Amino acid sequence: MIRPLAAIATILSLALPAGAEPLANQLFGAMPSPSAQRSEPVGFYSRGCGAGMVQLPETGPTWQAMRLSRNRNWGQPEMITFLEQLSVAATKLGWRGLYIGDISQPRGGPMTSGHASHQIGLDADVWMLPPSSLTLSRAQRESISSISIRTADQRSVNSNWTPQHQALLQSAAMDDRVDRIFVAAAVKIRMCQTATAADTPWLQKIRPIAGHNTHFHIRLKCPAGSRNCTPQTPTVNELSKGGNGCDETLSWWVTDYLNPQSAPAGPAVPASPSPRTFTMADLPAQCTDVLRAR
Ligand SMILES: [Zn+2]
Secondary structure, three states: OOOHHHHHHHHHHHOOOOOOOOEHHHHHHOOOOOOOOOOEEEEEOOEEEEEOOEEOOOEEOOEEEOOHHHOOEEEOHHHHHHHHHHHHHHHHOOOOOEEEOOOEOOOOOOOOOOOOOOOOOOEEEEEOOOOOOOOOOHHHHHHOOOOOOEOOOOOOEOOOOOHHHHHHHHHHHOOOOEEEEEEOHHHHHHHHHOOOHHHHHHHOOEEEOOOOOOEEEEEEOOOOOOOOEOOOOOOHHHHHOOOOOOOHHHHHHHHHHOOOOOOOOOOOOOOOOOHHHOEHHHOOOHHHHHHHOO
């Protein structure tokens, strides 16, 4: 009997020029279910895959997973637990819970659209839109949109931003499981305006990045004992040496990134190949096992 995966690989290779390898995002994107393996993140957030991933239930008492057609509500058990707990924390702030966006594909890996990261089940997007209902249908979860919390010039938050957003982000950042949280620069700017020294330990985890005005992106640390997970270095702690990130890094976002007339160069970011071009040879060898496992 031909295994489904072998069939997919054969089909893909037939469609490719001689010698070309199938793309990893096509292979992982075709997998409808997780691997029957011990749960483990494999590789790096933007170059890896996830063994034994767990599904965030489509609807829970304090959350709904959005855009179910994408089948990206899969993550490491640590991430699923974290999100469920964060959605409970949201209710303490007066929200009904959370709308959860993309986590990972059933076996992680590179995606055919969107995110460079989200590959190992330790990244998740949370919508800025406070839930109006937690009984949305599948169809409603495809059509409803989140809200943007920043102004058109990107320099400040707009009237959609609330103290609850700030408290939710603080609650997430104070959690030791969290490595960093990506937000629009306007959010970091706002949080820095009211920061005191006591806020430094968690505020440094809030990182400005392009986009991220309709959702924030939570990245968890490699769970203890996950030997094949590659931690992000430098970690936020090492990078900022005890600072809160409200100084040099943020001023670059304000003066350069948000000002197209200024010098184009920002902080040096080493050029890296797009995960969309990865073949299996670009991923850790264990990802081939993840792909082949039942
Ligand atoms: Zn994300």
